[in-house]
Amino acid sequence: MTAPPHSLFLDASVEITGKDAPALEGAALAPGTRVNVTHLASEGLDARVEAARAVGERGLIPVPHLSARRLRSPSELAETLAALRSVRAVESVFVVAGDPTAPHGPYPDALSVIRSGLLEEHGVREVGIAGYPEGHPAIGAETLWSALEEKTAALREQNLAAAVTTQFGFAVDPVLRWLEETRARGVDVPVRIGVPGPAGVRRLLSYARRFGVATSTGIARKYGFSLTHLMGTAGPDRFLGTLAAGLVPERHGEVALHFYTFGGLEATSAWLSAAAAEVPPPRSPRSPAARTTAG
Template sequence: MSRIASAEYPTAALRLMDGFSLEMTGKDVAGLEEAHASTPPGTRINVTFLGNEDLEMRIGAAAAVARAGFVPVPHISARRLSSQAQLEAFLARLQAVGATDHVFAVGGDPARPEGPYPDALSVIRSGVLQRHDVQEVAIAGYPEGHPEIPNDVLWEHLEAKHAALAEQGLATVLLTQFAFDTGPVMAWIREVRSRGIDAQIRIGTPGPAGVKRLISFARRFGIGANAMIVKKYGFSLTNLMGTAGPERFIGGLAADLDADPDAGDVKLHFYTFGGLPATSEWVSSYVGDIQRQETA
C-alpha cells in the first residue's frame, strides 16, 4: 500500500513528511555528523534522557544538534530527576547552548521516581520550564495505550498537561509512541480532536531497522505486533532476518489523513532504531521518490 498510496496521494504524503523530526541518544554525535548531509536544515532532533547517559552527554548532544543547524528537542525524564536542583541545573546548561526553546517532557522508565517528579505533569506544573526560556513542550501520546497505565489515566493526564501548558503560555506538541498500524493511530487522533486539543501531533514512526529489533521494541513498549498487523506493515513474524521500513505505514497514514479534514496538523517523528544516518538517508530517498511520482 505504501508506494501505491503515495502515488495516489502524493500531496498528502509530502505534507505528512514535511517537517519530520528525528531522535538520537546522547552517545550518537558521530551519527549526527554522518546524517548531516541527508537531513534538511532546521529539522527537529530529539535528544534522549536515558539511564546510561550522563549530563555531559546530553548537553553535548543538544549543543551538537544546534551547531549543525538543526533544532534540539532535549528530553526531560521526570522520574529520573533526583531533585528540583538537578532539573534547574540541566535546563540552565541547555539554555547556555541554545537548546531550551523546545523540550519533550515525559514520565520515564524507572518504576519509582528518583526525586520529586512522578510524572511529566509535575514537571510542567513546577514552573521551572518557564524560567529557562522554554517556548514549546512536547508531551507523550499512546495510540495503543501504555502497558502499565490505564487509558483513562492517560487521557486525564494528557488533557491536564495541555491545559497547564496553555495556562503558562507555552505551546504543546503531542508526540506519540511508535506504531505499526494506522487504525489505532487514526482513532487516537480523532479522540484527541474530539477533546478540543488542537496541538500539532507528531506520530511516532519506526525508521528502517532489523525485524527482530523492531519486534523487540514493540514488545517492550506494548505495541501491537501480531501476525496480521506486521503483515499489513510489511514484514512477517516467520522471517525475522531482514529489515523493514515504514513505507506502507506512511502511505496508509497519508491516505487516511487526506480523507479526514478534521485531523489537523499531523507530522511524523522517526524513532531511529536502525541508526540516525540510516533513517535520515531513508527519509531523503523516500521523499525524493514521492516527488518524482508527483511530477511523473
C-alpha cells in the same frame, strides 16, 4: 520506496541518544529538522548537553528530553535546563514521565515538571508531551486521556506552546482513531505520529515488546514483515502510505511524523531524504492576469 509522496515527509523529526551524536555528521537531514535527544539512565547530563549542542551546530533544532522520574530534585532540573540554555538548546524540550517505576525525586510525571514553573523560567517556549494510540501497558486508557488533557491545559495556562509525539506502532487504524478522539476531547495541538525508521525485524520486535506495541501476525503482514522470518529488515513505507491516505485534516488536525531511529540515524535520514525528494513542490498561485485570462 512505496509510500506515495506526501507533505508529511517535509517536516518530520527524528530521535537520537547522546551516543548517536557523531552520526549527525553523515546524516542526510535538512536544515531546521527537529532532533530529539533522549534522557537515558546510561547517559549523564554532559553527554546529553553535548549531543544537543552538536545538533544545533549543524543547523538542526535540538529537542532535549526531560525524564521526570529520573530527576532527583528541583535543583537538578534547574541545573539541566541551565546547561541546555548555555548551548542554546532549551527553547524546545520534550517532557515524559520516563522508565523508572518509582520517581527518584519530586517529579512522578511530566505534569509535575510542567507545573514546577522552572521550564518557562529557564527560557523554554515549547513543550512536547507523549501520546499513546495503542495505550500503555501500565496505565489505563482514561488515565492517559486525563493526563493528556491536563498537560495541554497546564501548558496553555503558562503560555507555552504544546505538541504531542506518539509512541510508535505498526497499525494505522489505532492511530487514526486516537487522533479523532484527541480532537473530540478538545486537544487541538500539533501531533507527531511516531514511526520506526528502517531497521531489522528482530530489533523492531524487541522494541515493540519493551514498549507494549502490538505485533500480531496480521499487523506484521500489513506493515511489511513476517513474524516467522525475522532476518530481514522492514521500513515504514506501507504504514505511511496507508496513514497518508487515511488522514483527513478536518477530523485529524495538524499532523507530522517523528522517526525513531532503531536502525541507525544514517539509515533513517537517508530514507526520509529520499521520501522528501519525491514530494512535488507547492503550486504557485496564478497571477491576477492569469486568473483573468482563465475566466
